[in-house]
Amino acid sequence: MDYSEFFSKNLPATVEMPAGLRADTAHIFSVTNAVPQAIDAELYAEAMSNALAREATSLAGYPGMKGHEGLRGLIAAELKDKRGADVDIEDIFLSDGAGGAIRKLVDAFIDAGDIVLAEEFTYSGTLNMLLSKRAEVVHVESDSDGMDPDALEAEIKRLSAGGRKPKFIYTISVYQNPSGSTLSLERRERLLEIAAEYNIPIVENESYADFRIDGAPLPPAMLGMDDNGLVIYVSSYTKLLGCGLRVGFAVAPQQVQDVLTGGMPSQLATMLVYEYLRTRKAEHVETVRRELLARRDALVSAVRENFPIECEIVPPHGGMMGWVKMPEGADTWAALEAAVEAGVKYNPGGIYRAPRDRNNHLRLTFSHNTAEEIREGVATLADVFERGGLFG
Numbered sequence: 001m002d003y004s005e006f007f008s009k010n011l012p013a014t015v016e017m018p019a020g021l022r023a024d025t026a027h028i029f030s031v032t033n034a035v036p037q038a039i040d041a042e043l044y045a046e047a048m049s050n051a052l053a054r055e056a057t058s059l060a061g062y063p064g065m066k067g068h069e070g071l072r073g074l075i076a077a078e079l080k081d082k083r084g085a086d087v088d089i090e091d092i093f094l095s096d097g098a099g100g101a102i103r104k105l106v107d108a109f110i111d112a113g114d115i116v117l118a119e120e121f122t123y124s125g126t127l128n129m130l131l132s133k134r135a136e137v138v139h140v141e142s143d144s145d146g147m148d149p150d151a152l153e154a155e156i157k158r159l160s161a162g163g164r165k166p167k168f169i170y171t172i173s174v175y176q177n178p179s180g181s182t183l184s185l186e187r188r189e190r191l192l193e194i195a196a197e198y199n200i201p202i203v204e205n206e207s208y209a210d211f212r213i214d215g216a217p218l219p220p221a222m223l224g225m226d227d228n229g230l231v232i233y234v235s236s237y238t239k240l241l242g243c244g245l246r247v248g249f250a251v252a253p254q255q256v257q258d259v260l261t262g263g264m265p266s267q268l269a270t271m272l273v274y275e276y277l278r279t280r281k282a283e284h285v286e287t288v289r290r291e292l293l294a295r296r297d298a299l300v301s302a303v304r305e306n307f308p309i310e311c312e313i314v315p316p317h318g319g320m321m322g323w324v325k326m327p328e329g330a331d332t333w334a335a336l337e338a339a340v341e342a343g344v345k346y347n348p349g350g351i352y353r354a355p356r357d358r359n360n361h362l363r364l365t366f367s368h369n370t371a372e373e374i375r376e377g378v379a380t381l382a383d384v385f386e387r388g389g390l391f392g
């Protein structure tokens with residue numbers, strides 16, 4: 001059966017991605033999986049059992065529109081305590097991962113030709129959702145302190161001179177994916193001023209806020225610094241507790257929630273997440289932090305030992321990815337196929353850019369493999385790049 005004649009005329013646009021990312025490889029540097037060793041079957045089973053004992057009968061009905069009330073209460077308390085944001089529990093809704101919340105926002109806000117402002121490199125999942133809706137993603141110059149507010153304002157003025165206004169500013173403001181940078185406090189204040197002056201919402205993605213490894217504490221979330229209702233906030237428990245759980249959340253005013261469509265996480269998954277976080281979050285975060293510290297150090301030292309001096313890796317203070325800049329002209333997109341054949345996959349820089357350029361960068365995640373596996377994988381990758389002439 002050929003189904004093509006039955007498909008909608010409005011299928012999303014195809015977005016170019018390297019085929020190698022779908023391959024199975026021994027070393028996985030391409031995905032921000034949760035740390036597998038932090039998933040303790042006994043502790044998860046205990047939390048699930050306690051949650052079921054308390055509220056199994058709630059599974060009989062459909063969950064409310066916003067999802068598990070206990071978990072939303074816990075999120076509100078955490079946002080206040082850890083991110084400086086005092087949020088009404090009714091403004092919080094649970095989603096199938098941060099990605100589920102972003103999908104709902106993109107569907108509700110974006111028509112073909114709309115503009116979204118994003119960091120110089122931005123998370124490929126969101127970028128691809130935007131590109132598949134035929135949005136125009138304008139990348140704003142960014143550095144180790146995050147998005148540059150002067151460059152942001154210049155872009156807004158340039159667009160405005162042509163009669164165009166962005167739908168939102170999308171920022172991954174902590175341990176940015178892929179660069180690892182954190183938006184400084186001063187820049188947060190400036191971004192909020194600019195958003196207020198030009199009346200443009202900010203979508204703030206803090207999916208990595210629980211993943212501080214070392215270095216300075218995080219500045220507060222823009223969500224809590226905003227008096228004008230300009231910030232929609234997205235985050236997730238997938239990277240902390242398991243990507244397979246598909247539990248994330250967002251904070252948005254009711255007016256926005258009213259126009260959102262799409263799926264919810266399973267009530268069973270949210271029950272487990274609530275019970276586990278309620279009883280074990282601090283301990284779990286520390287276990288993950290210790291694992292990530294060893295793995296980050298292994299990645300950074302392996303890159304420094306195996307790659308030539310011209311290749312830069314800035315050790316990230318949190319999150320689960322190292323961002324590597326290779327010599328001008330190195331094409332990590334083209335080299336991925338050879339790397340996959342050698343048993344390693346990574347993300348070429350171009351997948352974080354609407355024009356698919358700047359492939360002399362690559363992102364190496366360190367959450368999935370152990371420190372030893374990371375050292376082996378980086379040595380293999382260096383070999384592939386050497387043979388492919390990427391080191392110049």
Ligand SMILES: Cc1ncc(COP(=O)(O)O)c(C=O)c1O
Binds near residue numbers: 235243247
């Ligand atoms: C910045 C960012 N946002 C969202 C997601 C999607 O996360 P989830 O699995 O919670 O949908 C990711 C996953 O890599 C991410 O890095």
